[in-house]
Amino acid sequence: MKERNIIVIITWILITVFAIVLIAQAASSGGKEKISKYQLVQGNYLRAHVIGDYGEVEKSYRLPNGEWHVEWVAAGMRNLADIRPISMVISVGDNIYNQPEGSFDNRNFKLMHEIFDQGSISMKPWYVVLGNHDCMSDISDELDMTKLYPNWNMPAPYWNTTVSIGNDMKLGLIYLNSCEIACEVPDLYPYLQGECESMKVHATESKVNKQYAWLEQVLIDLNKDTTIAWIAVVMHMPIFSASVEHGDNDQLKKRLYPILFKYNVDLVLTGHDHQMEYLASKKNSEPTPFQPSVNVTGLKCGYMEYIPDQREFDFDKGDYIHNIIMGAGGASIDEICPDRVTDMADLIYGNTKNYGFMELYVDPSIISINFYEYNSTEPIFTSNIHNYNATTSSEEFKIF
Numbered sequence: 001m002k003e004r005n006i007i008v009i010i011t012w013i014l015i016t017v018f019a020i021v022l023i024a025q026a027a028s029s030g031g032k033e034k035i036s037k038y039q040l041v042q043g044n045y046l047r048a049h050v051i052g053d054y055g056e057v058e059k060s061y062r063l064p065n066g067e068w069h070v071e072w073v074a075a076g077m078r079n080l081a082d083i084r085p086i087s088m089v090i091s092v093g094d095n096i097y098n099q100p101e102g103s104f105d106n107r108n109f110k111l112m113h114e115i116f117d118q119g120s121i122s123m124k125p126w127y128v129v130l131g132n133h134d135c136m137s138d139i140s141d142e143l144d145m146t147k148l149y150p151n152w153n154m155p156a157p158y159w160n161t162t163v164s165i166g167n168d169m170k171l172g173l174i175y176l177n178s179c180e181i182a183c184e185v186p187d188l189y190p191y192l193q194g195e196c197e198s199m200k201v202h203a204t205e206s207k208v209n210k211q212y213a214w215l216e217q218v219l220i221d222l223n224k225d226t227t228i229a230w231i232a233v234v235m236h237m238p239i240f241s242a243s244v245e246h247g248d249n250d251q252l253k254k255r256l257y258p259i260l261f262k263y264n265v266d267l268v269l270t271g272h273d274h275q276m277e278y279l280a281s282k283k284n285s286e287p288t289p290f291q292p293s294v295n296v297t298g299l300k301c302g303y304m305e306y307i308p309d310q311r312e313f314d315f316d317k318g319d320y321i322h323n324i325i326m327g328a329g330g331a332s333i334d335e336i337c338p339d340r341v342t343d344m345a346d347l348i349y350g351n352t353k354n355y356g357f358m359e360l361y362v363d364p365s366i367i368s369i370n371f372y373e374y375n376s377t378e379p380i381f382t383s384n385i386h387n388y389n390a391t392t393s394s395e396e397f398k399i400f
């Protein structure tokens with residue numbers, strides 16, 4: 001009798017525990033409901049804003065009036081989007097300075113929810129890459145933010161996508177993890193050591209090779225696809241730069257530049273140097289041979305607007321790789337040294353006087369790039385890249 005009672009009691013306990021586990025599972029799966037993400041509205045053209053190096057919302061960077069510079073830039077983006085609406089925002093990295101603290105980092109909440117998800121730029125999907133500051137803690141922190149914020153999209157450290165731009169044509173977009181590829185062998189480049197070593201996980205040869213093999217496959221696929229009108233690469237560290245701070249990345253010049261040349265990449269969107277720069281890399285029959293970055297010692301550098309020629313340029317598709325540095329989104333601006341360039345890329349515009357952002361317009365016949373200071377809705381610099389073979393799908397890009 002006693003044994004039977006014990007069995008009954010044990011069975012009852014097991015059933016109770018089982019029931020509790022089931023209830024707990026049901027409750028927790030109910031609580032794990034997915035947030036609904038802001039969807040990209042695709043149409044006859046793409047208009048987007050590009051911002052970088054903005055995540056400086058520490059108390060110590062607060063201005064005397066209680067604002068951060070990034071709030072000025074967000075207001076500038078809203079003022080422009082009031083006139084010319086956008087469908088998405090591209091972030092070229094350094095999304096959060098001074099190490100993200102988990103996916104619930106309150107600085108990111110402030111940025112993505114309180115500062116950016118407002119007015120005419122609210123409910124727009126953001127496509128985000130990792131900057132060196134984002135790589136100073138677990139990169140999974142910022143990847144996980146995709147599940148927390150309706151506007152934040154970083155599904156993987158590197159990934160690719162396409163956007164419809166009218167006439168059944170598309171823009172191919174490739175998002176790279178420059179924490180790996182810009183830091184392949186930092187020992188060879190002493191000036192890269194500091195920032196590469198400060199990252200939580202260091203690049204390894206196999207990881208870098210894996211990303212390059214993936215990149216090459218994406219580019220082969222995009223080159224074969226006759227509906228792809230343009231190809232743009234987005235990453236944090238620039239290949240070419242005339243900034244006093246970092247300058248050219250010799251690592252990327254050696255390995256990435258020839259690949260982008262070979263597979264007809266039109267546009268490279270980056271940040272990292274805290275300013276706005278436009279560098280045009282002429283496409284001769286072969287990639288320009290490697291030239292090491294220019295030592296800044298003895299160069300004339302400063303805070304300036306550098307306009308060597310004119311404020312508006314027209315290019316033909318395929319004549320140049322167009323390199324943009326849009327790192328004036330909020331962190332302290334760096335000086336520029338206009339002579340810190342090699343034959344591999346010419347500096348055709350630089351602005352180290354003000355905070356700002358970029359507007360990107362793409363349809364099958366044109367890419368129009370416009371730089372804006374935060375306090376104006378008139379562009380300070382414009383570049384139009386034409387594909388005269390394509391039929392225009394709209395006249396929307398005309399902004400003057």
Ligand SMILES: *[C@@H]1O[C@H](CO)[C@@H](O)[C@H](O)[C@H]1NC(C)=O
Nearest residue numbers: 189190191294295296297298
């Ligand atoms: C630049 O030149 C200075 C002076 O010759 C030298 O001390 C410094 O190491 C050089 N920097 C680089 C990155 O080569």
Ligand SMILES: *[C@@H]1O[C@H](CO)[C@@H](O)[C@H](O)[C@H]1NC(C)=O
Nearest residue numbers: 316317318386387388389390
């Ligand atoms: C335009 O078409 C011509 C003739 O087919 C071709 O040689 C050229 O590469 C094309 N240009 C672009 C930008 O596709």
Ligand SMILES: *[C@@H]1O[C@H](CO)[C@@H](O)[C@H](O)[C@H]1NC(C)=O
Nearest residue numbers: 353354355373374375376377
């Ligand atoms: C914007 O700010 C810059 C730098 O303070 C100034 O030079 C420029 O005149 C301002 N632009 C407008 C339209 O107010």
Ligand SMILES: CC(=O)N[C@H]1CO[C@H](CO)[C@@H](O)[C@@H]1O
Nearest residue numbers: 159160161162214217218221
């Ligand atoms: C090589 C590669 O990963 N290509 C991917 C690009 O993105 C599309 C859409 O997500 C994928 O289907 C491809 O596999």
